[in-house]
Amino acid sequence: MSQNILTPRYVSKTKRRVILMTENLQKWDVIIIGGGIAGLTASVILSKANKKVLILEKAKQIGGRATTIEKAGGLLNLGPHAIYPNGPGVKILEELNIKLNGGSPVSKGTLLYENKTYPLTLSPVALLTSKLLKWKEKREFIKLVSGLNKINTKFIQNISLYDWVEAHIIEEKVKKLFYMLCRLSSYCNDPKRSSAGIIIEQVKLGLTGVRYLDGGWQTLVDQLKQQALSHGVTIKENHHIIELLGTHPNITLIDSLDVTFTTEHVISTSTPANTLSMIKSEQMSSTLKQYRDLCIPVKGAFWDIVLKKTTNLNVKFALGLDEPLYYSNQSAVANLVTEPNLHIIHLGKYLSTDEKLDPKKNHKQLKNFLSVIEPDWEKEVVFQRFLPSLTVCNAMPSTNMPKINTEISEIPGLYVAGDWVTTNGLLADASITSAKAAADAILEEASSLTYTG
Template sequence: MDKWDVVIIGGGLAGYVASNYLARSKLSVLMLEKGKQVGGRARTTKIKGQYFNLGPHALYKKGKAWVILEELGIQLDGKRPKPDGILTGDNHEFIAPFSAIGVLTTHYLNWKEKVEWLAVLSEVIRVDVQKIAELTFCQWVTQTARSKKVQSLLFVLGRLSAYCHAPERVGAAVILSHLKSVLGGVIYLNGGWQTIIDQLHNQAVITGVQIQTHKTVEQITETSTDSLKVVLSDGEEILGRNVIYTAGPQELAGMLGKDEGAFFRNMIPVKGATLDIALTKLPRPKKLFAMDIRKPFYMSVHSACARLSEDKDNSVLHVFKYFHPDEKIDGTKVKEELEQFLEGIQPDWKDHVITSRYMPQITVNHRLPQIGDEFQLGSSTTEIPGLYIAGDWACPDLILAEGAASSAKRAAAEIIKNRMG
């Protein structure tokens, strides 16, 4: 095609959501993915009959991504984990007060603290996030909760809901938006998140979207013909009336130049380490979820609620460490930390390993959400006419899959509106 209506750069969740909306409006759409596989961080890898997501993934049942995916006709098959588990700290285990029974039975809180905890959870549900846009999450927590233990629980839930381990730097509005959704429940998906990508891919192809892999974009420039030119690393040039960029913001900054890309260049990625493991059996089958109270560690057996193995008796779990943006990462040491954390919950787990995968440093989200970001991300348009942004970093009030799906729908809607208007 001489000129596409829309060229989408990046074949992850945002790219596929946008392409599906655009194709419904009969626009010609080309998607370019630099890797050999599409899906981005929503990919699922099958290893020895076990299905591994890229670290722990959960879909909010009350989130915007859920609504968008259902709107696109995507089947979301899985179960909701029970809101219980354990908290660890100082060589002790406590029942997590994340359910009514948990609040009543936990020894982590005394009765006065339990009353305060319930009041704080009620405040989380009621809070108007627009009114706390100028607060960091740490500031909001210390203003809302008096008890140090209640504050520690809020920090634990903040990490769980948004993967961010920098409460003194992240905006309270974004973290609480995600925390509200987490309290509404999550599901683990049968077959992993690849099932979402596969359905979006099939629908895109059926509706005429052209998808090309191994296509690395090096530059996006304006032309004199009311279009944008996308230049690939092999010298190929592609023309599009509109371009939606969904890959990393730092890469976009390099394509745009010093002035236009300054905001994108300064974004700080959210990172973590994941140990993905399949076991023939769980040494402690009732210990399915755990988080450390003071240290940024997480463990969850996702196969307890989702089919993630060809053998229903196997267990697939994820052990995760949330990194602070300033942390110096020693991959060998972090792996030992993750293994030790799991050992405390599932002793002798190494005797039952089928397969495992360790990734010492993965980008969980491309933007650490900070105060003021919303002013730069109020629209999917950029300074370059016809260039739109979408992705986990491109939504003013959401990150992760929530931000990716929401910003993708917004970008597609703006292009369709401009075409119609």
């Protein structure tokens, strides 16, 4: 009998791998690589349908980028996090009975332009009195924002945001204001690469409101985890999967300590590059290779702070017009402190794709920004952390992005989910919708097998 090149035996022979431990005694219906929002969502859907599900997470604890830490009486998400209540992800979470309590940021804020502050509002009446814009700029901006819902974004998916703006906006300051709105709702700061259609759709969604969650995004993680456990999901932390062998119904996963797991299906919620690195067979990895090569991560520099008090309580939200900067006092509207009177401040710089990373410069820029809003901030800090380069989203919605499906056709039984999979929506919406799509595809396959007997 010819040796199947994808069996672990062959690998152990060729690579002289010593399988130190094996957890093969148990065969799972589905193993999910990664215990972030995507992995947890998929696990709840599958376990509710009576599938035997195992989540393998490489970190010490699950949660991924939705983790919230508690520091000095404050609850800090990993950078500023807001849920889109009208997005496709929330619908799925609500179907799973996940509660998303919290508060929405006020529509009024502060705008920084050429080192001066201006009131930031999208209300046409307030805009008319703004000193920032001249009359014709006001007219153009109001027309632009009020006409956004009429734009059929399906037809401008392959047009860059830059080209769209150049073709539709005349006034330079209005262009800047529009780019600012695009950054705010999508985190993308690359108008020449990003898709006008997808970004404008996200701006429309953002304008319907966002919500900061009471207790931070950890409440989302904790609720999903509770549901997963109550439906029998097994969660194992500290397992870094490095290799995937075989296809449905005999897939073997191997972790960095040579522990093996066997399963019928796998959902990888890791990055495209990391998922690709698990597949050692050249012939089987061309789709993943294409995804890895085309996915450009969206990155930002973030500064999370707990302040004893704010001297400028009026400013709860601020944006840079000529610099890609963000400020928000999230505790002003959401319950994020375990000790009274503290303030949870998130600052961020939207990094552009080709920007050379300069953490010192970026931190200084953020400090200057904060000093304009809160001149005495240094005296009030009880905790701070600067995160120079975080991946907000694994794939910028670019003009040349292919449709990324959850099923990897060359490897039957392997599915992918995460914010780089183009099911529906951006950011966490993409993670949640792709997780559901992957889980549904597995359930559908199982039901069609049952039906045909």
